Amino acid sequence: MYQAMTALSVAGESTWRGEFALGQAPKGSTVLVLGAGLAGMTAAYELRNAGYKVRVLEYNARAGGRCWTIRGGDRYTELGGEVQECQFDEGLYFNPGPWRIPYHHYALLDYCKKFEVKLEPFVQVNHNAWVHNSQAFAGKPQRYREVQADYQGHIAELLSKAVNQGALDQDVTAEDRQKLLESLRVWAGLDADNLYRTSPATSLRRGFAVDAGGGLMPAAQPSAVMDRQALLHSGMWLYLMVGQLHEFQTTLFQPVGGMDMIARAFAKQLDGLIEFNTKVTRIQQSDQGVTVTCENSQGGPSRQVKADWCVCTLPLSILSQLPVECSPAMQAAIRAVPYNASVKIGLQFKRRFWEQDEQIYGGVSYTDSPMQQIGYPNCDYGSRGKGVLLGGYLWENNNAFEFTAMSPAERIKKAVEYGAQVHAQYPAEFDNGIAVGWHRVPWSNGCYGAWTEASRATHYTSLCQIDGRLVLAGEHASQLPAWQEGAVLSAQDAITRLHAHIVARPAADV
Amino acid sequence: MYQAMTALSVAGESTWRGEFALGQAPKGSTVLVLGAGLAGMTAAYELRNAGYKVRVLEYNARAGGRCWTIRGGDRYTELGGEVQECQFDEGLYFNPGPWRIPYHHYALLDYCKKFEVKLEPFVQVNHNAWVHNSQAFAGKPQRYREVQADYQGHIAELLSKAVNQGALDQDVTAEDRQKLLESLRVWAGLDADNLYRTSPATSLRRGFAVDAGGGLMPAAQPSAVMDRQALLHSGMWLYLMVGQLHEFQTTLFQPVGGMDMIARAFAKQLDGLIEFNTKVTRIQQSDQGVTVTCENSQGGPSRQVKADWCVCTLPLSILSQLPVECSPAMQAAIRAVPYNASVKIGLQFKRRFWEQDEQIYGGVSYTDSPMQQIGYPNCDYGSRGKGVLLGGYLWENNNAFEFTAMSPAERIKKAVEYGAQVHAQYPAEFDNGIAVGWHRVPWSNGCYGAWTEASRATHYTSLCQIDGRLVLAGEHASQLPAWQEGAVLSAQDAITRLHAHIVARPAADV
Known part of the structure; x- marks a missing residue:
C-alpha cells in the first residue's frame, strides 16, 4: 500500500486557480475530440464555448470513462x-x-x-475503523485511533526521554527543550513524568475500555495502551501515513x-455532441486536417470523420495499439507508458x-x-x-x-x-x-499511466506537444496520474496551447 | 482553549449499547418531567412508552433547551x-x-x-483551515496542514537523531531501532538521512508552493518547511491536540x-405531552407524591401540578434558585456546581x-x-x-x-x-x-455544570440519588458534562433506577 500511495502521490495539489475560458475560435474551425471521459468532455465543453465546432467520439454507451458508477x-x-x-x-x-x-x-x-x-x-x-495485520496481535484488528494514539504516544515518550537525558542539547536550546517537552505532553497525552501509559489522559486519545455514562452508571475505565515493541513490529504505523498525505487530507x-454524477453533468452540457458506441481504429493527419477512422463498438463497417484539429484523450494503453500518424517522438512516448x-x-x-x-x-x-x-x-x-x-x-x-x-x-x-x-x-x-x-476493462486496458521518473524525463514533453493537427490529453498527459484533476487540467492545458497555436496561424491556414 | 478542551474531555465516549427500554409501568402511575431538553424528553419518551402517564413542563415556547438552532x-x-x-x-x-x-x-x-x-x-x-497566533509569523495565519506536517516532521527528525546517536540504546533494541527509524521516515516524510526538510516528500504532507498540473503547465515546486524554533515558540502545536481527542475524532x-432537528424529532414523539411557556417555581414532595408549582413564563397566576413521581431536568443554575424539598445532601449538591x-x-x-x-x-x-x-x-x-x-x-x-x-x-x-x-x-x-x-440565557444561566474532581467526589452521588419521589437528570447529572449524550444517558439511568424503585414497592404504595 505504501508503494501505491506514494505512486499516486507524485504531486497532490493542482495549480489551477479561477475560471477557465478560451478566447474566440476562428469561424468555422472544427475539432474532433476522441473519448468522452473527463479530459475529452472538458476539452469539448471549453472548445464549444469558444466557438469551435466540436464532435466527440466515445467507445462506450455512456460518458465518463473511468469516472464510472x-x-x-x-x-x-x-x-x-x-x-x-x-x-x-x-x-x-x-x-x-x-x-x-x-x-x-x-x-x-x-x-x-x-x-x-x-x-x-x-x-x-x-x-x-480497523487496522488489521494477520501477523500481529494474534490477527485481531485494532482500531485506527488506538494505533494512532499509541504510536504518537510512544514516540513522544522516547523523544522526551532523549531530551531529558541531554542527548539533543547540541540541537535544542534550553528554552526550546521546555517548549518541546510541553508540546509532547499535550500532543500525545504524556503524564507529568513524560511517560505514555494507561491513564485517563491517554484514553482521551485512544478511547476508554469502559466509557463514561450518566447518573450512577459504572465509572469510566481507561483502556490499556499497546506495547511499544509489539506496535513497532506490527507495521500498523504504516497506515497512519495515509491521513498525513495532502491528497487525503x-x-x-x-x-x-456516485462519482458519475460529474460525468452526467458534463454530458448534459454536451448534449448532442457525443457519438456513443464509436470505436476509433485509426488516426491520420495532413496539413489540412485530421481523419479518424472509426466503427461501431460492437463491430460493423468503418467510417471516417474529418476535422481541422483533434484532441485525443484515449488511454495510452489503447492508443498504443492503433495506427496514429504523429512524430516519432510522440509515437515513442505513446508506447513508453505501461498501465x-x-x-x-x-x-x-x-x-x-x-x-x-x-x-x-x-x-x-x-x-x-x-x-x-x-x-x-x-x-x-x-x-x-x-x-x-x-x-x-x-x-x-x-x-x-x-x-x-x-x-x-x-x-x-x-x-x-x-x-x-x-x-x-x-x-x-x-x-x-x-x-x-x-x-x-475493454476501453482502458489498465488503471492509469504508470510513469517513472525516467520515462517522464524522456517522453513526457513529447507526449504533450501539439503534433501537427493532433494534441493528447488525459491523466496520462498530466503530473497528477490517476486523478480526475489530472485529466481535466491536461485538457485545459492542451486546448489552451492548441487554441493559441490556431489563432497564431496566418488567417488563410486556420 | 487547552483548558476548555480538557474540561470537556473528562470522558469522551459513552457506555451505552443497544436499544433502551423500561419494563411495564404499574397501572395509573404518573410522572411529571420538568424541562423539555434532551434529558427531559428522553425520560418522557421512555416513561410514556413503558406505560406511565407523563406530563412535561417547559419554560420555553419550544422543545430542546440547549439543543437549539x-x-x-x-x-x-x-x-x-x-x-x-x-x-x-x-x-x-x-x-x-x-x-x-x-x-x-x-x-x-x-x-x-x-x-x-x-x-x-x-x-x-x-x-x-487556519491557525492564527497574533504573536507568531508576523501575525500571518498558517495552514493547519503546515503546522501538523512540520511539527511531526521536526519531532521525527529529532527522535531519529537521538536514536542514531545511541541515546536510547537502553530503551530500544537494535532491531526496534530500525523499525522505529523506518516508521518515522514514512510517517513524517523524512529523507534517507532522516532529515525533515523542504522537498517533494515533505510537500506531499504540508502542500506544495506550486502545485502539479496537466500537460505542459509549470512543474510542481515544494513549499518551505517552517523553522523548528519558530514553530515551537508559536505554540501552534497546541491546536494539533484537538484532532487527537477521541471526542473530536x-x-x-x-x-x-440544524441541531434542533433532534429536539423537533423528540417533540414530535411527545405530541400533546409538553406544556410550553411554563415556569417551575417550587418543588414539593410527600410520601404520596410531588407537587410542582408553576406559572406562565411571561408571568401570571400560580398553579399546581401533581404526580406520583418527578424527573427534574432543570439546570442546577436554575434549580438552585428554587425552593426544592429534598434531602440536605441533594440540596448541597444542587448548590455545589457553578456553571x-x-x-x-x-x-x-x-x-x-x-x-x-x-x-x-x-x-x-x-x-x-x-x-x-x-x-x-x-x-x-x-x-x-x-x-x-x-x-x-x-x-x-x-x-x-x-x-x-x-x-x-x-x-x-x-x-x-x-x-x-x-x-x-x-x-x-x-x-x-x-x-x-x-x-x-434566562432558562439556563450558564453553559453547563462545571464540576471539579473535588465537587464530584463530594456531591455527585447525592445529586443522582432518588430522593423520595424526585430524581434529577441532565448533563449536570452525568460524567459527560456539556454533551447531549450526558443528558440522554443521565435520563436513561435515572428512569431505570426510578422504575426499578417503583416496581419494587409494595403494590398498594405504587
Missing part, C-alpha cells in the same frame, strides 16, 4: 467475455474508478460548482449519488453491520490481506437498509494481477473470505457483489 | 432585556449550543436513527438542517469567501484572539449564496465573561474586528450576526 441493473462485460449484471438494491452504488476528490483539485471542483453537482464529505481517516469530497493494474470489488450486504455493530461510519479499514482496504459508504449514515462497501482495492504489487486473472465470481468469493478476517459478519450478511479488474 | 425570523430575549431578531437568509442557521455529535455517543445516535433524524459529517479537523456528525461561561457568535456573510477564496470547506480555524475558533458550515459546500459561520466560541477563561457583559451588537462588532485578523474579507462581506452569551 455501477448500480443495480447495470451490465458490464469485461475482456474475456465475462458478463456481470449488478444486483444492488435501488439507491446503492459502487465506483470502480475514482471515488474521492481532494479539496485542492480546483479545476474539477470548479466544474462541479458550475454544473451544480452536489458534493458531500468523503471520509478517508475514520479513527474507529480533509475536506475530501464525493458527489452525492498500472488495479482491482476494485463492491460488495452488497444485507445490513450495515459496520455501523450497527462496530460504529464505523464511512472511511477506510486497512488489512494486510490482498483486499488492502475496506471502504465504507460515506452516505446514508444510520440507514436501516442494505449497504454496499468497497470490499477490496488491490494494487499493482499487491495481488491485482492475480485477481484480474480470476473470474469475477472468484474475486468476489475471495473478497468475502478475506474480509471475514476483519468483519466476522461477512459470511452471514453477504448479499452480492461486483468486481472490476482494470486490465480487463 | 437559531434561524432567520427567530427572536431571542436575553437576561437584561436585549432582544435579537435573527436576520439570516432562508435555509441558514446557527447552533448556539451543541453543534457536533461524536460517533461514540451511542444513546443520542440511537434516538436519531429511531426518529429518522438525518445526519451528515461534521468536519472538526480541516487541514486547510472522525466520524463526527451534525443533523442536517461555565460561554459565548457563541453566528455571523452571516454575503458570500462563502472561505470556500471561494481560501478553499476551506467546513471545519474550524483557530486563533489566539478572544474568538478562539471560527467554525465553517459543514453543509451546502460550494453553494453560491450567503453563508453563516461560527464567528467566535468563547470559553470560561478566554473572555467569555467580558463578552457576556457586552451588548449583543458589541459582541458581533468585536467578532467581525477580530475575525478580520484571520479573514481579511470580513469587513467587506459581513452581513449580520447573532450572539448568545450563556450566562444571559
Whole structure:
C-alpha cells in the first residue's frame, strides 16, 4: 500500500486557480475530440464555448470513462467475455474508478460548482475503523485511533526521554527543550513524568475500555495502551501515513449519488455532441486536417470523420495499439507508458453491520490481506437498509494481477473470505457483489499511466506537444496520474496551447 | 482553549449499547418531567412508552433547551432585556449550543436513527483551515496542514537523531531501532538521512508552493518547511491536540438542517405531552407524591401540578434558585456546581469567501484572539449564496465573561474586528450576526455544570440519588458534562433506577 500511495502521490495539489475560458475560435474551425471521459468532455465543453465546432467520439454507451458508477441493473462485460449484471438494491452504488476528490483539485471542483453537482464529505481517516495485520496481535484488528494514539504516544515518550537525558542539547536550546517537552505532553497525552501509559489522559486519545455514562452508571475505565515493541513490529504505523498525505487530507469530497454524477453533468452540457458506441481504429493527419477512422463498438463497417484539429484523450494503453500518424517522438512516448493494474470489488450486504455493530461510519479499514482496504459508504449514515462497501482495492504489487486473472465470481468469493478476517459478519450478511479488474476493462486496458521518473524525463514533453493537427490529453498527459484533476487540467492545458497555436496561424491556414 | 478542551474531555465516549427500554409501568402511575431538553424528553419518551402517564413542563415556547438552532425570523430575549431578531437568509442557521455529535455517543445516535433524524459529517479537523497566533509569523495565519506536517516532521527528525546517536540504546533494541527509524521516515516524510526538510516528500504532507498540473503547465515546486524554533515558540502545536481527542475524532456528525432537528424529532414523539411557556417555581414532595408549582413564563397566576413521581431536568443554575424539598445532601449538591461561561457568535456573510477564496470547506480555524475558533458550515459546500459561520466560541477563561457583559451588537462588532485578523474579507462581506452569551440565557444561566474532581467526589452521588419521589437528570447529572449524550444517558439511568424503585414497592404504595 505504501508503494501505491506514494505512486499516486507524485504531486497532490493542482495549480489551477479561477475560471477557465478560451478566447474566440476562428469561424468555422472544427475539432474532433476522441473519448468522452473527463479530459475529452472538458476539452469539448471549453472548445464549444469558444466557438469551435466540436464532435466527440466515445467507445462506450455512456460518458465518463473511468469516472464510472455501477448500480443495480447495470451490465458490464469485461475482456474475456465475462458478463456481470449488478444486483444492488435501488439507491446503492459502487465506483470502480475514482471515488474521492481532494479539496485542492480546483479545476474539477470548479466544474462541479458550475454544473451544480452536489458534493458531500468523503471520509478517508475514520479513527474507529480497523487496522488489521494477520501477523500481529494474534490477527485481531485494532482500531485506527488506538494505533494512532499509541504510536504518537510512544514516540513522544522516547523523544522526551532523549531530551531529558541531554542527548539533543547540541540541537535544542534550553528554552526550546521546555517548549518541546510541553508540546509532547499535550500532543500525545504524556503524564507529568513524560511517560505514555494507561491513564485517563491517554484514553482521551485512544478511547476508554469502559466509557463514561450518566447518573450512577459504572465509572469510566481507561483502556490499556499497546506495547511499544509489539506496535513497532506490527507495521500498523504504516497506515497512519495515509491521513498525513495532502491528497487525503480533509475536506475530501464525493458527489452525492456516485462519482458519475460529474460525468452526467458534463454530458448534459454536451448534449448532442457525443457519438456513443464509436470505436476509433485509426488516426491520420495532413496539413489540412485530421481523419479518424472509426466503427461501431460492437463491430460493423468503418467510417471516417474529418476535422481541422483533434484532441485525443484515449488511454495510452489503447492508443498504443492503433495506427496514429504523429512524430516519432510522440509515437515513442505513446508506447513508453505501461498501465498500472488495479482491482476494485463492491460488495452488497444485507445490513450495515459496520455501523450497527462496530460504529464505523464511512472511511477506510486497512488489512494486510490482498483486499488492502475496506471502504465504507460515506452516505446514508444510520440507514436501516442494505449497504454496499468497497470490499477490496488491490494494487499493482499487491495481488491485482492475480485477481484480474480470476473470474469475477472468484474475486468476489475471495473478497468475502478475506474480509471475514476483519468483519466476522461477512459470511452471514453477504448479499452480492461486483468486481472490476482494470486490465480487463475493454476501453482502458489498465488503471492509469504508470510513469517513472525516467520515462517522464524522456517522453513526457513529447507526449504533450501539439503534433501537427493532433494534441493528447488525459491523466496520462498530466503530473497528477490517476486523478480526475489530472485529466481535466491536461485538457485545459492542451486546448489552451492548441487554441493559441490556431489563432497564431496566418488567417488563410486556420 | 487547552483548558476548555480538557474540561470537556473528562470522558469522551459513552457506555451505552443497544436499544433502551423500561419494563411495564404499574397501572395509573404518573410522572411529571420538568424541562423539555434532551434529558427531559428522553425520560418522557421512555416513561410514556413503558406505560406511565407523563406530563412535561417547559419554560420555553419550544422543545430542546440547549439543543437549539437559531434561524432567520427567530427572536431571542436575553437576561437584561436585549432582544435579537435573527436576520439570516432562508435555509441558514446557527447552533448556539451543541453543534457536533461524536460517533461514540451511542444513546443520542440511537434516538436519531429511531426518529429518522438525518445526519451528515461534521468536519472538526480541516487541514486547510487556519491557525492564527497574533504573536507568531508576523501575525500571518498558517495552514493547519503546515503546522501538523512540520511539527511531526521536526519531532521525527529529532527522535531519529537521538536514536542514531545511541541515546536510547537502553530503551530500544537494535532491531526496534530500525523499525522505529523506518516508521518515522514514512510517517513524517523524512529523507534517507532522516532529515525533515523542504522537498517533494515533505510537500506531499504540508502542500506544495506550486502545485502539479496537466500537460505542459509549470512543474510542481515544494513549499518551505517552517523553522523548528519558530514553530515551537508559536505554540501552534497546541491546536494539533484537538484532532487527537477521541471526542473530536472522525466520524463526527451534525443533523442536517440544524441541531434542533433532534429536539423537533423528540417533540414530535411527545405530541400533546409538553406544556410550553411554563415556569417551575417550587418543588414539593410527600410520601404520596410531588407537587410542582408553576406559572406562565411571561408571568401570571400560580398553579399546581401533581404526580406520583418527578424527573427534574432543570439546570442546577436554575434549580438552585428554587425552593426544592429534598434531602440536605441533594440540596448541597444542587448548590455545589457553578456553571461555565460561554459565548457563541453566528455571523452571516454575503458570500462563502472561505470556500471561494481560501478553499476551506467546513471545519474550524483557530486563533489566539478572544474568538478562539471560527467554525465553517459543514453543509451546502460550494453553494453560491450567503453563508453563516461560527464567528467566535468563547470559553470560561478566554473572555467569555467580558463578552457576556457586552451588548449583543458589541459582541458581533468585536467578532467581525477580530475575525478580520484571520479573514481579511470580513469587513467587506459581513452581513449580520447573532450572539448568545450563556450566562444571559434566562432558562439556563450558564453553559453547563462545571464540576471539579473535588465537587464530584463530594456531591455527585447525592445529586443522582432518588430522593423520595424526585430524581434529577441532565448533563449536570452525568460524567459527560456539556454533551447531549450526558443528558440522554443521565435520563436513561435515572428512569431505570426510578422504575426499578417503583416496581419494587409494595403494590398498594405504587
